Amino acid sequence: MDAVLKQLGKIPGALMVLPLFAGALVNTFYPQALEIGSFTTALFKEGAAVLIALFFVSVGSQISIKSALPSLEKGVILTVSKFAIAVALGLFVAFVMPNGTLWGLLPLAIIAAMSNSNGSLYVALTSQYGSKTDKGAISVLSVNDGPFLTMVALGAAGLAEFPLTALFAAVFPMILGFILGNTSSLTREFLAPGEKLIIPFVAFALGAGIDFRVLVTSGAIGILLGLVTVAVSGGVCVLLVYVWHRVRRHPRPTRNVISGAAESAVAGNAIATPAAIASIDSTYLAIQNEATAQIAAAVVVTAFVTPFLVSWLAAKQKTIGISVEAENLYHDDREQFEEIHSLDQSLNSEDVFEGKKTQVGSRAESPVFD
Template identity: 35%
Template sequence: MKIKATIERVPGGMMIIPLFLGAALNTFAPGTAEFFGGFTGALITGTLPILGVFIFCVGATIDFRSSGYIARKGITLLLGKIGFAALLGVIAAQFIPDDGIQSGFFAGLSVLAIVAVMNETNGGLYLALMNHMGRKEDAGAFAFISTESGPFMTMVTFGVTGLAAFPWETLAATVIPFFAFSLGNTLNFGMLIQSGLLGIFIGVSVVILSGSSLFLLDRFIARGDGVAGVAASSTAGAAVAVPYALAEANASFAPVAESATAIIATSVIVTSLLTPLATVWVDKKIKQKKRRTPPPKNQMTIN
C-alpha cells in the first residue's frame, strides 16, 4: 500500500493527517507518551526539539542573498498580523463589555479572546507548509513570525491600543517565549465541546479574515504571491496560555480568562486543520492562473 501517495490525495495531507492523528491520540489516549517513555514518548511530546532541527535544516538551504526578501516578508506578515488583531480589538471594545458577552450565541466572547486568537501565528505550521511547498525563502520568514508566540505581543497590542496596561516588569519577563506543553498536547478535541459552535466560528473567522488581510499584504507590500500570507493565518498553540497570563498581570481579565482559553484552544485546532487546506487551495489557484496567463509579447517565440 502506498501510504504517502494516499495521504497526499488529501489537500495538505502531509500536514493535516499527522496533525489530526496527534490530536486524536492526545484526546483519547493522553497518557500514551508516559506509557511508552523513551524514544517513543519523546517523539510524541518533543515538538520543540524536532522543530529546532527542522529550522536548522531549512536555514541550511537559504542563501544569504535572499535576506532582504526574507526580512521584508517576515516583517510584513508580523506587523500585518498584529496590526489586524489590534484593529479588531479596538472595534470589538466598542461593543463588547469588559466581562465579555453573557448570553446568546456569542456568550463567552471577549476582547481578550478576539485579540489573542488573531494576534499569534502558529509558526511551526507556517514553516512546515512553506517547506513542504518548496518555498525556502518564504520559510525563512518564520524567524520573524515566531516572535508572536506567547503573551508578550498580545500585551503589547493591548498596551499600544490603550485597551489595557501592564507593568514593564511583566512585559520583560515574557520576551522569551516558551511552550509549557508541545503543540500536540494543546490540541484536544474536548475543547470543541467546551467552546461549542462559537469556538469553531471564531477559528473559521481567523482563517478567513486574517488570511485575507495577510494575503493582500503579502501581494502588495512584501511583493509575494499571497500564499505565505494565507499560511500565516492560524492561531498559535502558545496562545492558549495567554488569557491566564494576562489575567495574572492585570486582574481585569480574570472574569473572561476561562472562556477565552476555551475559544482560543478551539481556534488552534480549527486553524491547524483549515490553514493548510486554504494555503494549498490558494497555491493551486495561483499556479493555474500563471499557466493560463500568456508571457509578454517580447518573450514569446515565433515558430
C-alpha cells in the same frame, strides 16, 4: 502500504495534518498511551520543542544570503499585518459592541488568537508549498510567539519587559542554520532532508497537546473565532504580501503569496496567553477560563482549515503563472531569471523551473515586468 500513503498524500498539507490529527485522536481518547515514559513519551508527547528547533536549523540552512532581505521584509509585513488586524477587531468588539463582546466572543480571545500565529504549521506548509523567502520569514514571525503582543494591545505592556532574550532564543536555531548553510555547501546538503523528515514527528507531538473535546466545551463561538482568523487575518496577509510584490516591482511570475495564507493559523501556545495576562493583571481572572476555551477551539479549527487554504492557493497561483521556483530563482540569480523570463515572453513559454512544457500563465499582451 505505499499505495495507501500515496492516496493520503493527496490530502492538502497531509505531511502536517494527518500526524497532527492522529496525535489529537490519541490524546483525546487514550492519552495514557503517550505517557508510558522513556523515549516514547519524549518523542511523541514532549518532543515538540526540540523537534521544532531542529526543524528551524534545517530550514535556516537552506536560506541563501541573497534571499535574506526579502525574507525579513515578508516577515515584517506578515507580523505587522496580523497584529494590526487582531488589535483592530479586538478593540472594535471591546468598545463598540454591547457588553464588550460579540456573541460571547471576548476581545482578549480575539487579540490573543489572531495575533499569535502557528509557527510550526507555517514552516511545514511553506516547506511544502512555499519559497525560500516564505520559510525565512519565520525568523521575524517569532516575535508574535507568546503573550507579549497581546499585552501591548491590551495596554499592559508597561507591566512586562520586552523579552529580548526569549525572542533571541526562539530564532537562534534558524540563525545557526543560516550561518552553517551559507558557509558550507556540504552542511547545507546534509541538513536539507530535515525540512521534510522532521515535519510528521513535530505534527504528532503538537497534536498530542490537543483535545477534541474542547470544541464541545468551548461551543461554536470558538469555532467561529478560528474561521474568522483564517478568513480575515489570512486574507489581509495575502493581500499585503501581494502589495509588497507590486511596490518592490517584482516580476509577475514571482508574486507568490503562500506565506500570507500559511500565517492564518492560531498557535497552540496562544492557549496559555489568558493565564499569562491574568497573572499580570488580575482583572482578567474572571474571564481567563472562557477566553482559554475559545482560543483552544480556534487552534484546533485553524490547524485543519489553514492547510486546505494554502493548498488551494498554491494550485490557483500555478494556473495564473506564478511559481515559488520563479521566486527562488529571482532572488538567488536575478540575471538567470531575466534571461529566462525576457520581456517578450509569449503565452506558450516553456516552464524551465519544472523541467517540462507547461502554460506559465500571464496573457500574451501583459508583460512579465509591469
